[in-house]
Amino acid sequence: MASKIVDVHTHVYPPQYVSILKTRSKVPYVRDTVPGQPSRLIILPGEDDPSSESTAKGRPIGPEYYDINKKIKFMNTHGIDISVISLANPWLDFLDRDEAKGLARDVNDAINSMCDAHPGRLFAFGALPLSAPSEVIVEEIHRLPSLKYTRGIIMGTSGLGNGLDDPELDPVYQALEQENLTIFLHPHYGLPKEVFGPRGADYGHVLPLALGFPLETTIAVTRMILSGVFDRFPKLSVLLAHSGGTLPFLAGRLESCILHDAHYSGPEAKVESRRSVWDILKTNILLDAVVYSELGVRAAATASGADRVLFGTDHPFFPPLEGAEGEEEQKWLSVTTNYKAIGDAFGPDKEQAEAVLGGNAIRLLRLTTD
Amino acid sequence: MASKIVDVHTHVYPPQYVSILKTRSKVPYVRDTVPGQPSRLIILPGEDDPSSESTAKGRPIGPEYYDINKKIKFMNTHGIDISVISLANPWLDFLDRDEAKGLARDVNDAINSMCDAHPGRLFAFGALPLSAPSEVIVEEIHRLPSLKYTRGIIMGTSGLGNGLDDPELDPVYQALEQENLTIFLHPHYGLPKEVFGPRGADYGHVLPLALGFPLETTIAVTRMILSGVFDRFPKLSVLLAHSGGTLPFLAGRLESCILHDAHYSGPEAKVESRRSVWDILKTNILLDAVVYSELGVRAAATASGADRVLFGTDHPFFPPLEGAEGEEEQKWLSVTTNYKAIGDAFGPDKEQAEAVLGGNAIRLLRLTTD
Numbered sequence: 001m002a003s004k005i006v007d008v009h010t011h012v013y014p015p016q017y018v019s020i021l022k023t024r025s026k027v028p029y030v031r032d033t034v035p036g037q038p039s040r041l042i043i044l045p046g047e048d049d050p051s052s053e054s055t056a057k058g059r060p061i062g063p064e065y066y067d068i069n070k071k072i073k074f075m076n077t078h079g080i081d082i083s084v085i086s087l088a089n090p091w092l093d094f095l096d097r098d099e100a101k102g103l104a105r106d107v108n109d110a111i112n113s114m115c116d117a118h119p120g121r122l123f124a125f126g127a128l129p130l131s132a133p134s135e136v137i138v139e140e141i142h143r144l145p146s147l148k149y150t151r152g153i154i155m156g157t158s159g160l161g162n163g164l165d166d167p168e169l170d171p172v173y174q175a176l177e178q179e180n181l182t183i184f185l186h187p188h189y190g191l192p193k194e195v196f197g198p199r200g201a202d203y204g205h206v207l208p209l210a211l212g213f214p215l216e217t218t219i220a221v222t223r224m225i226l227s228g229v230f231d232r233f234p235k236l237s238v239l240l241a242h243s244g245g246t247l248p249f250l251a252g253r254l255e256s257c258i259l260h261d262a263h264y265s266g267p268e269a270k271v272e273s274r275r276s277v278w279d280i281l282k283t284n285i286l287l288d289a290v291v292y293s294e295l296g297v298r299a300a301a302t303a304s305g306a307d308r309v310l311f312g313t314d315h316p317f318f319p320p321l322e323g324a325e326g327e328e329e330q331k332w333l334s335v336t337t338n339y340k341a342i343g344d345a346f347g348p349d350k351e352q353a354e355a356v357l358g359g360n361a362i363r364l365l366r367l368t369t370d
Numbered sequence: 371m372a373s374k375i376v377d378v379h380t381h382v383y384p385p386q387y388v389s390i391l392k393t394r395s396k397v398p399y400v401r402d403t404v405p406g407q408p409s410r411l412i413i414l415p416g417e418d419d420p421s422s423e424s425t426a427k428g429r430p431i432g433p434e435y436y437d438i439n440k441k442i443k444f445m446n447t448h449g450i451d452i453s454v455i456s457l458a459n460p461w462l463d464f465l466d467r468d469e470a471k472g473l474a475r476d477v478n479d480a481i482n483s484m485c486d487a488h489p490g491r492l493f494a495f496g497a498l499p500l501s502a503p504s505e506v507i508v509e510e511i512h513r514l515p516s517l518k519y520t521r522g523i524i525m526g527t528s529g530l531g532n533g534l535d536d537p538e539l540d541p542v543y544q545a546l547e548q549e550n551l552t553i554f555l556h557p558h559y560g561l562p563k564e565v566f567g568p569r570g571a572d573y574g575h576v577l578p579l580a581l582g583f584p585l586e587t588t589i590a591v592t593r594m595i596l597s598g599v600f601d602r603f604p605k606l607s608v609l610l611a612h613s614g615g616t617l618p619f620l621a622g623r624l625e626s627c628i629l630h631d632a633h634y635s636g637p638e639a640k641v642e643s644r645r646s647v648w649d650i651l652k653t654n655i656l657l658d659a660v661v662y663s664e665l666g667v668r669a670a671a672t673a674s675g676a677d678r679v680l681f682g683t684d685h686p687f688f689p690p691l692e693g694a695e696g697e698e699e700q701k702w703l704s705v706t707t708n709y710k711a712i713g714d715a716f717g718p719d720k721e722q723a724e725a726v727l728g729g730n731a732i733r734l735l736r737l738t739t740d
Contacts, residue, residue: 059634163567191565195589197533203596204635210627211592214620215585219565222581226573242623249619250584252663252711253612256704257580260688264429265574293622295672302665318630334626341622 003354004081006361008184009241009288009312011088013066014110020103028090030061038062043090044208046193064316068114072121074315078335081358082367083315085111086125086154089188093130093156100129101136108140108147115149123367125154125184134160134171141175151365152182152239157189157220164220165227177233182286182365185221186241187213217245221285222254226271230280237364238284239310243291248303251277278303286364288312289356292337297345297356306352310361311342373724374451376731378554379611379658379682381458383436384480390473398460400431408432413460414578416563434686438484442491444685448705451728452737453685455481456495456524459558463500463526470499471506478510478517485519493737495524495554504530504541511545521735522552522609527559527590534590535597547603552656552735555591556611557583587615591655592624596641600650607734608654609680613661618673621647648673656734658682659726662707667715667726676722680731681712 013021021030021041028043042048042058064070065088075083092104108126115122126144128137144150153176159166164185176183190212193200200207221240230236240247247254255277287300290312300309318334346353361367383391391400391411398413412418412428434440435458445453462474478496485492496514498507514520523546529536534555546553560582563570570577587610600606610617617624625647657670660682670679688704716723731737 060636163569165567165569165572192562195561195565197535197589197593199533199535199593199597202535203593203641204631206596206624206627206631206641207589207592209634210620210624211585211589214616214623215581215588218585218616219567219577219581222577223567223569223573226576227569243619246584246588246616246619249613249616249661249666249669250580252661252666252707253584254576254580256662256688256707257576259691260704261574261576263689263691264579266430271573271576291619291622292626295669296619296622298672299619299665299669302668318626319633321629321633334630337622337626 004358004362005079006082006084006311006358006367007075007080007313007315008084008239008310008361008365009290010071010083010085010315011065011317012068012071012085012111012114013088014107014114015066016106016110017087018066028094033057041065043188045189059317064319068117068122071315072118075121077329078313078331080313082121082123082361084123084125084151084361084365084367085114086184086186087111087127089156089186091127091154091156091188093158093188095129095131097131097133100132101140104129104132104140105143108144108150112147112149119369123149123151123365125152125182126150128153128155128172130155130158130160134168138171138175141172141179141181144181145179148369150181151367152184152237154184154186157185157187157216163223165223165229167227170232173229173233173236177236180237182237182239184239184241185217187216187220187245190216214242214245217241218247218250221245221247225254225274225277225280226258228274230284231274234284236284237286239286239288241288241290243287243289243296243300243309244285244303247281247285248287248299251281251303282308286310289338289342290314292334292341294341294344297341301345301352301356306346307355307360308364309356310364311338311357313338374728374732375449376452376454376681376728376737377445377450377683377685378454378609378680378731378735379660380441380453380455380685381435381687382438382441382455382481382484383458384477384484385436386476386480387457388436398464403427411435413458413558415559429687434689438487438492441685442488444702445491447699448683448701450683452491452493452731454493454495454521454731454735454737455484456554456556457481457497459526459556461497461500461524461526461558463528463558465499465501467501467503470502471510474499474502474510475513478514478520482517482519489739493519493521493735495522495552496520498523498525498542500525500528500530504538508541508545511542511549511551514551515549518739520551521737522554522607524554524556527555527557527586533593535593535599537597539599540602543599543603543606547606550607552607552609554609554611555587557586557590557615560586584612584615587611588617588620591615591617595624595644595647595650596628598644600654601644604654606654607656609656609658611658611660613657613659613666613670613679614655614673617651617655618657618669621651621673652678656680659712660684660708662704662711664711664714667711671715671722671726676716677725677730678734679726680734681708681727683708
């Protein structure tokens with residue numbers, strides 16, 4: 001029997017989440033811009049520049065974002081056996097403190113029900129009500145294992161508002177570690193617009209998506225490392241989007257800068273003795289393989305081990321270049337690029353390629369319902 | 371005869387440059403903080419927080435920064451045959467428009483004279499008077515080939531003040547291409563402090579150095595690519611510090627985001643047809659091997675070709691952990707880490723390792739005086 005193919009990086013907005021986005025007038029929101037054209041989804045900070053009447057704000061949103069049957073068709077077209085679906089950014093980050101608890105339950109239940117409707121094809125990462133009080137977040141974490149298909153949670157880089165090195169997150173990390181739920185750490189907030197220079201907008205969405213996103217992820221996980229999260233919670237498991245942003249490539253420099261900080265900071269050096277970056281990469285970090293290059297997959301596999309790298313697609317983002325027409329039957333360039341990168345990275349070693357394509361996810365995320 | 375080892379990433383401040391830094395009271399400057407302790411060099415933006423009386427501002431500066439004999443001793447200790455020395459950041463970026471021209475000449479002449487005093491051991495990257503009018507910059511570029519040991523120029527990411535995608539830089543790129551002078555692109559400005567979060571200062575210099583620097587380089591070279599610099603100047607040669615920041619790892623994502631931008635930006639998509647990132651990496655980009663990991667060296671060699679990756683040390687930064695005592699005789703961990711990374715990356719293929727250690731630099735930068 002051929003080994004299974006598992007997509008760990010694939011997003012969905014349940015219909016009730018889309019309804020909320022439609023009622024909003026601030027980012028994130030959905031709006032109809034041009035009659036006869038698809039609605040547009042405006043989610044990124046700064047994407048809603050009020051001085052611009054551009055119709056290119058955000059991205060077109062169609063049923064591929066909320067109709068789970070579209071996901072199944074996409075999986076069938078691309079030979080994907082199992083998808084671990086997750087709420088797309090910005091998750092529940094923007095909710096008022098009072099509504100977060102209820103909506104988190106609703107969304108997590110809705111995503112779990114989607115999985116239930118396609119048994120064996122779908123598992124899920126839940127979402128946390130991070131704007132609610134800490135005890136509400138922890139309560140939802142302890143409820144998640146009761147949802148048959150939920151294996152972790154997806155989370156952005158802001159945490160409770162101060163980033164992932166915030167000591168106030170410790171109860172959250174503790175509960176996740178205790179319940180053996182993986183954190184899928186995903187970017188959303190990018191970098192401030194000014195770092196891309198006065199001509200940044202000339203390049204459309206390229207700089208924020210190609211660089212801002214992975215750099216955000218890299219900074220976030222580095223702050224977790226430096227603040228000792230993985231020393232305090234040595235069994236915490238974190239799946240990093242886009243092959244870790246750039247963590248595999250920068251791990252050597254990071255470790256070197258930590259070792260040398262006493263020289264620069266003198267007696268005030270504050271990064272205390274802690275586990276090495278390489279150790280954390282091989283013990284606590286999982287990397288998806290959404291990196292669009294052979295050298296990226298290789299670097300990821302060297303950094304975390306080929307047994308800790310997991311195929312993903314980023315569906316429904318990066319759809320076919322030819323537009324929505326016939327989208328369901330055609331293969332997506334973004335997906336075939338990542339398939340090819342895995343094949344090329346491992347060459348004749350089919351076992352490693354098969355592990356990355358599915359075996360690792362099944363083992364590490366326990367994707368069985370027995 | 372054993373092949374030669376060449377260090378392409380090694381900095382110096384000529385004495386007249388240090389004198390200027392000593393007269394200044396704004397970043398960049400040199401000051402004496404604690405009696406009996408070495409002077410400190412404060413160069414990075416934001417490093418001079420006036421609200422802090424910290425003695426850990428900046429870094430200690432000793433003769434290793436300005437005494438070329440210290441460089442030669444360091445080279446001897448580490449088996450380095452040739453160094454291509456360059457002014458350290460922030461170069462001449464901060465000078466007034468009127469003084470830039472004269473000081474650029476002085477510095478370039480001084481660095482060339484250092485090389486002349488150690489024939490065969492030293493070559494140089496010059497520095498440009500970027501705050502001067504464009505014709506002054508171009509004039510200095512055309513003068514540089516008259517300096518026997520100068521093979522290129524070192525440059526930060528700000529260009530004339532608006533970054534390296536500024537069309538006003540075209541005459542500069544044109545003159546550099548014409549004179550066959552390599553740009554050594556090096557970070558200095560990092561990222562705004564807020565991207566490292568409210569606890570950023572808890573980690574000393576780690577986040578700005580380990581992440582801010584390489585991310586700055588990556589953004590800068592990407593802006594060059596997207597604005598078509600390498601289309602307009604197809605023979606321009608750019609050596610990227612720290613193995614390209616993170617460009618090798620992100621090249622796949624960057625190329626994918628460019629291809630998909632029409633979907634996101636719609637009819638307003640502006641990134642016009644241009645050469646692929648991979649093509650530019652293999653044709654116009656050189657990468658140093660200052661990446662502190664085997665996987666980083668491999669990624670660099672895959673991205674640009676093992677014939678375009680060049681050994682470097684970043685001397686006199688990242689000195690031995692044990693302090694300045696006996697520094698000259700002991701090997702530096704930062705250097706041995708990069709040596710080992712190259713050895714491990716190429717394994718039994720000694721020819722490739724030797725090329726990266728020196729052969730590539732000798733060939734690409736024409737390090738002979740015949």
